[in-house]
Ligand SMILES: Cc1cc2nc3c(=O)[nH]c(=O)nc-3n(C[C@H](O)[C@H](O)[C@H](O)COP(=O)(O)O)c2cc1C
């Protein structure tokens with residue numbers, strides 16, 4: 001079939017045709033000049049793979065462990081808000097597809113589905129992404145609900161004391177349709193703000209009024225005091241913050257620029273990954289998201305020290321185009337591409353991927369042995 005979808009990028013054009021402009025723009029665009037949005041993709045393209053040949057790759061095992069959970073592959077689903085704008089089953093469809101792929105889904109604090117409804121879709125390893133709202137007691141209750149619903153970790157997003165300056169959302173006067181809300185925080189926040197027109201996007205107005213912009217590394221200890229779940233910090237972009245994160249007691253770090261939706265002109269995540277891996281020195285696992293669109297991107301991130309990657313927009317586009325089946329296909333395409341990348345680089349398993357399998361702009365011309 002000539003119109004068959006063969007890579008995850010192709011879902012974006014189809015999602016654009018299918019979605020109302022306001023929703024597509026919300027998913028697709030970034031902050032300000034969108035320099036970082038382009039750079040997240042281009043920085044991956046500048047990295048070269050150094051394959052080894054004549055290696056027996058007749059048995060390839062792509063599985064890995066994340067926080068002690070066995071996964072089929074080092075590719076996971078990033079938290080993305082408001083998935084019911086893409087498809088009426090929203091996060092529920094994503095949860096089913098992610099479990100079928102035997103990997104982890106992170107449910108957003110801005111989800112349109114409750115923790116309990118996501119849990120009811122069936123077994124699966126799920127983490128909960130947390131924004132700390134001003135209503136601290138309410139936040140503690142949501143964290144407890146996540147625990148009770150069987151979520152396995154908290155992903156604290158540290159890069160959003162306010163919303164990034166997203167010009168498309170401002171021009172569109174983004175608002176949430178009346179039948180949708182941020183389901184898990186409905187009781188502890190004023191979600192009518194999300195449904196009301198304002199002179200900026202309603203998300204920015206909501207964040208300004210509801211999100212606690214005073215949070216610091218001390219909040220990791222606060223979270224430790226209210227949950228026994230492991231805590232990951234999301235949004236780290238410097239070695240300095242990576243060191244502070246480890247010192248604060250997190251169980252893992254996600255190198256992320258929020259899909260280029262917060263501060264523009266920050267580097268691509270893949271460009272700062274090594275700095276962070278070096279600062280962490282193996283004390284906790286380091287993950288990456290931002291611009292992962294190919295199995296070769298996953299390979300590059302692992303070669304530069306990531307323990308796994310998360311994908312955001314490709315999942316949402318798959319969801320928009322074909323619901324659960326679309327998300328399944330996105331995850332399968334990335335899985336299959338990663339398998340080919342492994343084999344053609346002479347690796348049988350994730351642990352075989354070494355730093356010497358990639359060349360970056362910071363590297364001298366390599367002549368060293370593997
Ligand atoms: C539509 C959309 C909504 C998002 N919502 C959240 C969110 O609620 N919480 C969060 O921590 N990150 C959120 N993110 C950022 C993603 O978790 C992730 O960092 C980013 O999408 C990765 O980049 P990628 O889209 O290029 O894969 C969102 C991203 C998008 C595209």
Ligand SMILES: CCCCCCC(=O)C(=O)O
Pocket residue numbers: 081110131163203206207211258261
């Ligand atoms: C609760 C504040 C609004 C966050 C919107 C979701 C999000 O993170 C995004 O990037 O969009």
